[in-house]
Amino acid sequence: MADERLLPIEHWQQPSGAQVWLVTSPSLPMVDVQIDFDAGSRRDPAAQAGLADATAAMLTKGVLRHGQQPALDEDQLGQAWADLGAAFSANAGNDRFSLSLRSLTEPALLEPATALAARQISQSAWPAAVWQRDRERWSASLAEAQTRPGVIASQAYQKAVYGTHPYGYLTTPQSLQHIQVQDMQRFYEQHVLPCRAKATVVGQVDRAQADRLVATLLAGLPQTPGAACPALPAVPEVAPLQQASEQKIPFPAEQAQVLIGQPGIRRDDPDFLPLLVADHILGGSGFGSRLMEEVREKRGLVYGVYSSFNPGLHAGAFTISLQTRADQADAAVALVRQVLGDFVANGPTDKELQDAKANLIGGFALRIDSNAKLQGNVANIAWNDLPLDYLDTWSDKVAAISVEDIRRAVQKVLRPDAMATVIVGSGVRP
Numbered sequence: 001m002a003d004e005r006l007l008p009i010e011h012w013q014q015p016s017g018a019q020v021w022l023v024t025s026p027s028l029p030m031v032d033v034q035i036d037f038d039a040g041s042r043r044d045p046a047a048q049a050g051l052a053d054a055t056a057a058m059l060t061k062g063v064l065r066h067g068q069q070p071a072l073d074e075d076q077l078g079q080a081w082a083d084l085g086a087a088f089s090a091n092a093g094n095d096r097f098s099l100s101l102r103s104l105t106e107p108a109l110l111e112p113a114t115a116l117a118a119r120q121i122s123q124s125a126w127p128a129a130v131w132q133r134d135r136e137r138w139s140a141s142l143a144e145a146q147t148r149p150g151v152i153a154s155q156a157y158q159k160a161v162y163g164t165h166p167y168g169y170l171t172t173p174q175s176l177q178h179i180q181v182q183d184m185q186r187f188y189e190q191h192v193l194p195c196r197a198k199a200t201v202v203g204q205v206d207r208a209q210a211d212r213l214v215a216t217l218l219a220g221l222p223q224t225p226g227a228a229c230p231a232l233p234a235v236p237e238v239a240p241l242q243q244a245s246e247q248k249i250p251f252p253a254e255q256a257q258v259l260i261g262q263p264g265i266r267r268d269d270p271d272f273l274p275l276l277v278a279d280h281i282l283g284g285s286g287f288g289s290r291l292m293e294e295v296r297e298k299r300g301l302v303y304g305v306y307s308s309f310n311p312g313l314h315a316g317a318f319t320i321s322l323q324t325r326a327d328q329a330d331a332a333v334a335l336v337r338q339v340l341g342d343f344v345a346n347g348p349t350d351k352e353l354q355d356a357k358a359n360l361i362g363g364f365a366l367r368i369d370s371n372a373k374l375q376g377n378v379a380n381i382a383w384n385d386l387p388l389d390y391l392d393t394w395s396d397k398v399a400a401i402s403v404e405d406i407r408r409a410v411q412k413v414l415r416p417d418a419m420a421t422v423i424v425g426s427g428v429r430p
């Protein structure tokens with residue numbers, strides 16, 4: 001990448017305390033904005049699992065009357081966004097609560113789109129009747145999900161890996177019953193403040209336009225004196241597993257669902273890139289990975305087998321997932337454990353490493369080939385406090401990773417003798 005530098009990333013802080021990252025991209029007359037807050041589901045109270053998700057969903061359900069502007073319900077909001085050819089959304093993940101706006105940059109469209117998004121951010125109607133309706137639908141969907149073996153396996157696995165950590169909380173009909181509109185309002189007011197905002201802007205706008213755009217979006221939220229934010233409560237770290245565990249859950253499905261794993265790494269782990277490459281070799285690349293080659297291609301024991309790291313502000317799970325015939329589950333699990341143990345002990349071969357580097361570096365352009373993808377990468381830089389040249393240097397850093405780097409990293413993190421295993425399927429005996 002040394003000779004093909006990407007568009008530069010600018011970064012500054014507004015008087016409100018909001019931080020802004022900007023990539024001016026002149027290719028298309030559009031702009032993507034994402035504003036992230038430390039208000040993901042890791043902030044949910046244990047008895048109110050789903051609170052962050054519910055709060056995000058309710059932001060799209062209506063806005064209050066403001067001055068000469070009439071109140072709008074969810075249908076009217078939807079029509080207003082369709083008329084502008086723009087979109088606004090709110091979402092909550094494990095760590096982040098994200099507000100997103102996409103619009104064309106023509107002033108006649110961008111200005112009203114920004115104003116409408118600002119109303120949703122600061123003047124949400126929080127309609128109680130809509131929440132009652134949506135809670136019933138959500139509860140019904142959760143109940144229906146219990147008929148799917150993949151859901152049963154995922155839920156048991158989350159509990160086994162995360163224990164009592166918020167990453168392991170499960171939204172249930174019971175937890176939703178403990179969530180009222182007032183709880184959402186309180187959660188939102190506590191966490192969604194300009195001084196906590198990390199805003200990324202990518203599109204056909206300059207620094208002055210981006211600064212004004214972000215300031216307008218956040219203007220209606222409470223401003224803190226001197227941009228000083230009150231501290232949020234600390235969230236404990238994910239506890240490492242002390243020993244192996246295995247759950248076999250009978251379920252009327254011919255295809256067994258299997259999950260094997262443990263708490264992995266935080267996103268700020270210095271070995272993030274070596275472990276990214278390691279995962280690509282082991283099972284993250286699908287066909288061509290070691291797990292797929294050994295377990296599917298050579299032995300035919302699985303339909304598919306994959307590995308992944310899911311790092312966040314805390315140690316997200318390292319997971320191997322596979323699907324197989326129920327009568328082959330034990331043999332498949334034994335072989336996966338053998339392949340994993342060998343990989344941890346010895347690392348990849350030189351050829352595996354070179355092939356992985358070629359694949360990752362060669363595919364890098366596909367990670368940033370649209371406004372939305374570039375915006376997602378810049379948001380990753382902002383959220384994780386990565387260097388502004390992170391994308392420019394990514395390929396060079398991947399190219400420099402050695403077999404020994406990977407062996408050292410996986411031996412530091414992965415413990416094949418202390419992983420959780422969940423098997424769900426027909427014929428499975430607990």
